[in-house]
Amino acid sequence: MPELNLQRQEAPLRRLMGPGPLDVHPRVYKALSSPVIGYMDPVYLKVLDRIGELLPPVFGRTGGITNAMPGTGSSGMEAAVANLLEPGDPVLVCAHGYFGDRVRQMAERQEAEVTVIEAEWGKPTDPQQVEAELKKKSYKLITIVHAETSTGVLQPMDDIARLAREYDAMLLLDTVSSLGGIEIKVDDWGVDACFSCSQKCIGTPPGLSPITFSDRAVEIVKNRKSAVRSWYLDLSLIEKYWGADRVYHHTSSSTLNYALLEALLLIHEEGLQERFSRHYKNHKALVAGVEALGLKMLVDPQYRLPTLNTVVIPEGIDDLKLRRYLLDKFKLDIGGGFGRLAGKVWRVGLMGYSSSADNVLFFIPAISRALAVQGVKTDLSAGLDAVLTELDGNGIDAAAAEAQKIAAA
Ligand SMILES: Cc1ncc(COP(=O)(O)O)c(C=O)c1O
Incomplete structure (x- = not known):
């Protein structure tokens, strides 16, 4: 009989942003x-x-x-x-x-x-x-x-x-x-x-x-x-x-x-309509950030899923290495492509509890750094700015005016 391994095993904490399962409330x-x-x-x-x-x-x-x-x-x-x-x-x-x-x-x-x-x-x-x-x-x-x-x-x-x-x-x-x-x-x-x-x-x-x-x-x-x-x-x-x-x-x-x-x-x-709006808003913010980094989405805008975003992997990037880096350094779990899209796209999920502004704001710098490690430079400041503009819904001038109104109230 081989000796049994009785060491207890605990699941690590991850930030789940793949095709599922996702984080739960x-x-x-x-x-x-x-x-x-x-x-x-x-x-x-x-x-x-x-x-x-x-x-x-x-x-x-x-x-x-x-x-x-x-x-x-x-x-x-x-x-x-x-x-x-x-x-x-x-x-x-x-x-x-x-x-x-x-x-x-x-x-x-x-x-x-x-x-x-x-x-x-x-x-x-x-x-x-x-x-x-x-x-x-x-x-x-x-x-x-x-x-x-x-x-x-x-x-x-x-x-x-x-x-x-x-x-x-x-x-x-x-x-x-x-x-x-x-x-x-x-x-x-x-x-x-x-x-x-x-x-x-x-x-x-x-x-x-x-x-x-x-x-x-x-x-x-x-x-x-x-x-x-x-x-x-x-x-x-x-x-x-x-x-x-x-x-x-x-x-x-x-x-x-x-x-x-x-x-x-x-x-x-939460309310069904509010929930659908949240998913849509976070998706729009993610896409804005991804595109401002200079990356491309696979799907034409009118057919994009708000819950699952397919981002095209830039030429010369080692997909497996990049996803392993995200997991090891940032505990961030995103999906790779499979079937005909294996090695060609990342699948970034924003679903349920995982569809949050926090996750979008975490993803953009993380992917930017992971790309930089493999020699692909992106404009992180533009990426974050695009996300924030989309999240506040207005752009910086309107957001400043809104903040002034709040302060004056
Ligand atoms: C569109 C779609 N259909 C069916 C399935 C199969 O579901 P499961 O893996 O939970 O059995 C999946 C899994 O991700 C899916 O994305």
């Missing part, structure tokens, strides 16, 4: 240290009831079924795909990045008849291309990613939603990097299944996957010809625990759900 940490209680404890069932009330408005949902699946975002993705698709069902997968392709893989495992529309990484799906495909044949389901974390693209939804209605297809939407940070309107858009994760804009650790199904989707699942090909993710089984019946389905994690409830309270205390 101190109140969420406190909730995470709640005593573990049973999944049928009447007190815990009330927690689940409250999640059932507070989560739907974040999705923009009334009616249907909304709750949090056990597992990470991929669990919600698989639940949505497995419940809505049966073998042979025609599905149109819009893939404008890595995660759109993951939906394709899952749909293929359900033996659905999959057609894929691919967009260039860094661009959204073009609705005209979707319409051209819908004209060719009838689809049961269209799938699309609202916030593509691999590229930093925000998919405009109005045209896609209109097309799904016009061609009578159901709509499945991935909001893993947007729910809780950007407005989601599943009712208005006619989205039948929409899933997310707990570790990004919602603001808890990974482990839960908020998900919502429309009334129409619930009916479709009830009337399937074949059983859902996943026992664990079968909506009609798990719903018996989420709903009034409260029949055992799996050992629900009280720890994670207490944290989720606290995070949802924080979201509603």
Whole structure:
């Protein structure tokens, strides 16, 4: 028997500014240290009831079924795909990045008849291309990613939603990097299944996957010809625990759900619109700083995600070395690109509790120094000035006038 290493291990403190997980609010940490209680404890069932009330408005949902699946975002993705698709069902997968392709893989495992529309990484799906495909044949389901974390693209939804209605297809939407940070309107858009994760804009650790199904989707699942090909993710089984019946389905994690409830309270205390504005404002400040440093954003302004910023890595920079430097020197964790964008971009997350002016103001000097270490000079003073101008919303003269008014009051 090899000797066992019994040394205790503590996680280091980091500043999380990557694609997720992100930092969580101190109140969420406190909730995470709640005593573990049973999944049928009447007190815990009330927690689940409250999640059932507070989560739907974040999705923009009334009616249907909304709750949090056990597992990470991929669990919600698989639940949505497995419940809505049966073998042979025609599905149109819009893939404008890595995660759109993951939906394709899952749909293929359900033996659905999959057609894929691919967009260039860094661009959204073009609705005209979707319409051209819908004209060719009838689809049961269209799938699309609202916030593509691999590229930093925000998919405009109005045209896609209109097309799904016009061609009578159901709509499945991935909001893993947007729910809780950007407005989601599943009712208005006619989205039948929409899933997310707990570790990004919602603001808890990974482990839960908020998900919502429309009334129409619930009916479709009830009337399937074949059983859902996943026992664990079968909506009609798990719903018996989420709903009034409260029949055992799996050992629900009280720890994670207490944290989720606290995070949802924080979201509603802040106010949804205020929260979306905060995400947008910090994103604008970060972009202003990045561009004033002389760096480039990957995505055109109108398609940029406010929650996940893709910054183009300048020529000659060693990406891995730079990110390691940020981690070692500043405990700052940002993401690298992957797939087709590996080594080409950094992914800088501003989500949930991590979407803060502090983080933007920390990032700009840190990246400027990390670039300088590799011989690339940037104008830090211009970078910080651009961030501050964006944060005070006015520019220096207006800010000075405002300060005078405050002093005189
Ligand atoms: C857009 C998108 N979809 C799906 C996933 C999968 O989520 P998870 O890694 O939590 O399983 C991710 C993960 O970052 C994502 O960004």
